[in-house]
Amino acid sequence: MSNKTTVTAEPGKQELFIIREFDAPRELVFQAHTDAKLYEKWVGPDDLAMTVEKMDAVAGGSYRFLHERGGHVYAFHGVYHEVLAPERIIGTFEFDGLPETGHVIMGTTKFEDLGGGRSRLVHQSVFQSVADRDGMIASGMERGVVDGYNKLDNLLARLQEPNTASA
């Protein structure tokens, strides 16, 4: 059984929602969001190496993460506004790789207790403009396209190996 991630982004709005349930109590899901060693283990896509450079998950604290793939480093940073265990994290988020600074996103992540050792995460990101939001989502699409090409490369390489294609 697997829990499905839902993403909602209504056309023309400056916000998006990410919703996901977990077969674990919210205390643990919260911990996995605020403990640097744990956070490193799961955040980001499969093919990126993730490093937490700094993570001070308290109100007024800050964080900086580095994603690395193929020699390219993508950095993200922000400030924690509220860290209320085990129910809520509010903070800012900014991607350092944009041509100009100041495109800050405000994120609120809520951890809801569903009983029976289950919980639900509801994340809301509020962007400064619709264009900012759509750009962020589109960057995920480009990534998907790159992944697609990588898979195609692998497939093509396999097809070129003698005798394996027909075996």
Next chain:
Amino acid sequence: MSSAQLDATFAALADPTRRAILGRLANGQASVAELAKPFKMSQPAISKHLKVLERAGLVSRGLDAQRRPRKLEAMPLKDATDWLEKYRQFWEQAYNRLDALLEEMKIKEKKQNKRRKK
């Protein structure tokens, strides 16, 4: 799909009346008069919305020259959903890893609780 095309799709979808028109057309072709009825809007007002939808490639005109029925073009909508789907998969990958990590954390916690009881 170009980002200009996506922009046009999303701009067209940003209006609730236009989304309702698409919802109606998903059930089958309809003339401008038929579309205007449930919305309590004038035909020119509906035509204006239809023009935006046509420009975005979401609606096209049927063959009947008299009724000039409009029909839904699903392809741009599919592209618009795919666009969100890639972003969704980005998070799905991470949360699937978090699932595995939470299982480890649960086992560790159980062991610690046992030790505490002893």
